[in-house]
Amino acid sequence: MTSFKSELYRQLYLYKRYPFNYISDFFLLVLMFMSIFWGGTLVGGGVIGTSLNALVVGYVLWSLIQNTVSQMGMTIMNQAKSGILEQQYLMPISSKRLFFNKSIANIIVSLLQAILVLVVLMVCTSHWIKLPLVTIIPFTLSLIVTIGLGYLIVSLVLRFKRIGSTLIIFQYIYLGILLTNFENYPFFIKIVSFFLPICPMVSWMRLAVNNKFYDWWFYLLGSLFNTILWLVIGILIFSLADKYVKRNGTLALY
Numbered sequence: 001m002t003s004f005k006s007e008l009y010r011q012l013y014l015y016k017r018y019p020f021n022y023i024s025d026f027f028l029l030v031l032m033f034m035s036i037f038w039g040g041t042l043v044g045g046g047v048i049g050t051s052l053n054a055l056v057v058g059y060v061l062w063s064l065i066q067n068t069v070s071q072m073g074m075t076i077m078n079q080a081k082s083g084i085l086e087q088q089y090l091m092p093i094s095s096k097r098l099f100f101n102k103s104i105a106n107i108i109v110s111l112l113q114a115i116l117v118l119v120v121l122m123v124c125t126s127h128w129i130k131l132p133l134v135t136i137i138p139f140t141l142s143l144i145v146t147i148g149l150g151y152l153i154v155s156l157v158l159r160f161k162r163i164g165s166t167l168i169i170f171q172y173i174y175l176g177i178l179l180t181n182f183e184n185y186p187f188f189i190k191i192v193s194f195f196l197p198i199c200p201m202v203s204w205m206r207l208a209v210n211n212k213f214y215d216w217w218f219y220l221l222g223s224l225f226n227t228i229l230w231l232v233i234g235i236l237i238f239s240l241a242d243k244y245v246k247r248n249g250t251l252a253l254y
Contacts, residue, residue, distance in 0.1 A: 003093055004101040011109045026113065029066075030120050033059050052127050054206045058178040060118045061142060061202055065174065067110035068146045070167045072102060073153040080161065086251055095242050096235070103150035107143055132208045137220070138201035141227045145198050148227075148234030155234075155241035158251070178202055183214070194222040197230050 015022050033056075079085040088098055122128050156163050174197075182193035183203040193199040200222040207214040245251045 003091065003098060004104060007101050007105040008108065011105050015109070026117070029063050029117055030124065033117075033121055034124055052125065053129055053209045054181055055179065056118070056121055056125075056127075056129060057205050057209055058202055059175075060114055060121070061139075061198060061205075062175050062178045063117050064110055064114040064142070065146060065149065065178075065198065066171050067113055068103070068106045069149045069153050070171055071110070072106050072150050073157055073163060073167050075102070076154055076157040077162065077164065080157065080251070089251060096238065099151060099154050099238070100147070102154075103147045106150065107146055111143070129209055132211075134216075135205050135208050138204040138208075138223050141223045142198045142201045144227050145201070145230045148231035149197055151234030151238040152230075155237045158241045158245045181206065183207055190222075194226055195229070197226065200226050 076085065079088070089095060091098065118129075153163075153167070156166070177196060177199065181203070182190055182199060183206060185193075190203075193203065200219055204214075204219040204223060207219070
């Protein structure tokens with residue numbers, strides 16, 4: 001619990017210490033969405049109604065992934081470079097617990113920012129989305145998936161050290177994926193999308209927000225499958241990477 005409190009305090013202190021940097025990041029998130037929104041208005045005659053609901057839901061969940069996963073990857077790279085990561089490995093807790101605490105702290109801070117992004121986007125577009133109570137389920141499962149993705153990103157950092165460019169490429173490729181309405185595709189494509197992180201949850205939330213008829217059990221089972229799949233993948237790959245760096249003494253960046 002001490003490790004978790006320390007990590008959460010560190011996250012909040014960084015926001016307090018460097019407010020201009022985080023305000024700039026937040027402004028960039030909002031500006032990117034408004035560029036998509038204005039572009040649709042100029043080219044396609046407007047992004048309104050259900051299409052706007054789908055766009056907002058996909059973008060907000062992408063911002064959650066972007067803040068949680070990428071932020072964690074950059075943090076671990078910086079800590080490996082400065083030697084802090086080696087010190088943390090000397091703490092009287094397992095490395096798996098250490099990075100779990102980091103993931104939860106990242107999720108809490110990123111969740112607050114994602115909610116703020118959602119409110120600002122609705123104000124900027126003058127379009128208020130009513131979130132049904134059922135959206136709590138896919139949203140909660142999405143948060144659990146980010147824990148698995150966090151373990152996966154940490155594994156890549158531990159093994160390959162410098163993955164900054166990879167994180168940037170992943171962010172923007174995945175933005176396009178999350179903005180794709182897989183729920184409108186044939187059944188086979190829907191099944192394939194269930195193997196992509198958080199995709200079934202995004203589809204489920206879009207259908208619920210737009211009050212469309214859908215198979216509740218189909219998306220519940222698909223979301224549970226997606227959650228378990230990426231959580232297991234993240235933990236297994238982390239275990240392999242963790243053993244590798246300990247066995248070869250390659251924990252530090254250099």
